[in-house]
Amino acid sequence: MNLRFNRLVGWLARRGVSLAGAAELSVRGRRSGQMQRVPVNPHRHADGQYLVSARGHSQWVRNMRAAGGGELRVGRKVRAFTAVELPDEEKLPVVRTYLKRWGWQVNEYFQGVTADSSDEEILAAAPDHPVFRIEIRN
Template sequence: MSAESTTSRTSPGSPSSTYYRAPGRTTAAFNRLVGWLARRGLSLQGSAELSVRGRKSGQPQRLPVNPLPFRGEEYLVSARGTSQWVRNMRAAGGGELRLGRRVREFTATEVPDAEKPEILRVYLKRWGWEVGEFFRGVTAESSDATLLAAAPDHPVFRITVKDAPR
């Protein structure tokens, strides 16, 4: 049995969805490993380490993410829902992505639900094997209507790198 839990949400497909699937012990350990590897320049399937300022502590919060290149832009998708990093990103408006010594500072703009289906489809094609369980039956092959109904549960941010990588 998994140690993962799901919080409630306001209603299915609601724009103010509070869906969140917390990581279990195994996932937390794996995330620490992936973050450690990213800090040393090793990416697993495109992973990087996200650093975003905590909205309460003001301290950088770090976790591994899968930045998604799509149509000449880059996105961060929260497969687990309205997580702490999502709340922090909404408050901070940006952060940093790290892969080894390469650090890219960026601003973030949240994508409206109506624009998410194509992004979610590409994300699920690339990482569905890893994150599919958090989408509760929605896959890359799901209809546009199904992806649109799932969109409120999965915040998406378009990121814009501020300057050349440092």
């Protein structure tokens, strides 16, 4: 997604419109302490919900590691969550189904790895794409 499209998706999510399941992530900045916002594609796999960083070790990923959680927003619905980062060896099924669902939007960031790639190819790309399992707090 380019920056302009990111802004549009975030703007829509704040107003209650979710494009293909997108939401706005808010996570506390590790240096500023201010809430940072970015559109994300929450991904459901098996019995869990995940955030996959298509763009790698981005600012929201670094902030998530420090904060241990954040909020997902679509309109007035705000869901606070805690997050645990998956080790690389556990990412395979999540990344494969993420690419099946969101590949149309994120394939360019996976440098040729797609949902149809071999297990070995996806595992080789795993260190470049952090994955967090999120647990919604009530």
